[in-house]
Amino acid sequence: MSGAFGADTYTLLRPSPSKRVTSLSEERDSLPPAFTSVRDLLNMATPAVSHLEQEKGSNGRGEDLPRTHKCGECDKEFRQLSDMKRHMRTHTGEKPFRCEDCSKRFSMLGNLKRHMRTHTGERPYKCDKCNKRCSDKGNLKKHVRVHTDDKQYKCKDCGRQFSYLCNLKKHMRTHTGEKPYRCDECSKLFSELSSLKQHMRTHTGEKPYRCEECGRQFNVSGSLKRHMRTHTRKKPYKCEECGRQFSLLENIKKHMRTHTGEKPYRCNECSKQFSLQSNLKRHIMTHTGEKPHKCEECGSQFRQLEKLKIHMRTHTGEKPYKCDKCSKQFSVLDSLKSHMRTHTGEKPYKCEECSRHFSLLSNLKVHMQTHMVRSHTDVRSAAGSSVGWVI
Structure with a gap:
């Protein structure tokens, strides 16, 4: 293409690839507030090529498309206008996609679709090695590394190895004590974003995980899994000392202390030790009177x-x-x-x-x-007999 830019020579991509824009003002009116000038609009124009080719980042001749769409907030560049519009929501905070079950909102349709699986229980991605099913393709990829034993990221402090760099970064906070995520409601700090998200449900009351057996709802998926064992009676954790079985890992850990005698929780007031933290907390109240x-x-x-x-x-x-x-x-x-x-x-x-x-x-x-009464009676009798003997 050559010559000056003209509306009849270029098209602007819309969600529907077949729709052509006939008016620059029409396109401008449909854009977010950050893009209201014709200059901005012209900077975002891109040659008219097929939707499929743009998805691949190609212009149909095997050449990469230029990144002609630039974000006015952070200068990040995109090949497609639709990609830039999605990106703009990270600045505006716009979340146009809403879950009809719990009213949670999302900035991208794909995120809403993944979220819906927490309600439906759908897990479409299956591991070929162990048949474990995942609700998200990314989670399946992470899981597969369990079988390949690919752990290329190593902690310099303790030598522990990880399959993912992000997991190593999270782990490093156990050494540094860093807690970068803060709750706006109560100022509590967390080392992981997922922990903050779970905590926020204690403020919002959101319980997205529902038991299909009894309808009970939970704010954490792990709590739902533990609860399900009350229906299935499944007890996967067995004590090798006495054969007793448990439905929860933390319960068998606590139980093992009855065999080892371990009492890791110590009272700072009287040095009494306890095998369970809950017992220590109750004991401390005997000192405080609480x-x-x-x-x-x-x-x-x-x-x-x-x-x-x-x-x-x-x-x-x-x-x-x-x-x-x-x-x-x-x-x-x-x-x-x-x-x-x-x-x-x-x-x-x-x-x-x-x-x-x-x-x-x-x-x-x-x-x-x-027995105590008889003992006192015998003592008195013996005392009386002794006195009589002396007399």
Whole structure:
């Protein structure tokens, strides 16, 4: 092409490749606010070639197309006007694509399509090695490296290796303590963007992951996976010491401490140690006197949320635990367990003095007082006898 630029010689690409622009003002009116001058419009013009050839970045003769479309904000250049328009949304914040299920918005249609799979559960990409399915093509590519053992990125501090540079960068923050992602609502900091996104759902209340069995919803996909095991009864983690099985990895790790005796959580006040962090937190309240869980009915306060829930049943009359033998109901699980011994005849509590067994610990304690009374009586009798002997 030669000669001065003319509207009849060039076309501007639109979402539909067949539509030709007949008026520069018409095209300008449809552009984002950043591109309102004719000069800007002319700078973005590109020769009219087929849509398919432009997708490939070729002009049909095997030559790369020039990057004639320049972003006025950051000077990044593009071959196609449509690409530049998509890019402009990173500056304007425009998100025209909306999820009808959860109202989340996206700047690109492809991102919305990928997001929809979190609702539908669709995983169209399958690994040829282990048949694992992924919802995203990029995730499948990352997964495949598990089989190839291609880990070219190595941490200089601890020697750990990674398949992806981005994973190494994330890992390095465990050494540096860097937390570059900040929550605008509560100022909490995170080392990973994904962690911030998950945290934001605690503010928005968004729960995009739904159980197809019972309809319960979760804000994290991992929580949905763990929940699903309550339906499938699957317990993939087995203790090699005692054979006990667990549905969650963190639970078997905690259980293993019952075998090793490990107590990694230590109280700074009294140096008492605990195998579980939750137990340490409860213990610390015995020093601080803190009872954060308060009953709104009667004002009673509790250190543990579970204790408050049990207490609330005294107001509601709820008795969720039912005996399979006689249908008697109880508000506390321990009460049901104690009751079951009336059917099984089990008596796990033994008196060390006379070897008598009891089904309830409270009954053993009452019984132990009979030995204490006899002991005091024997002492007094012996004392009286001694006095009489002297006389």
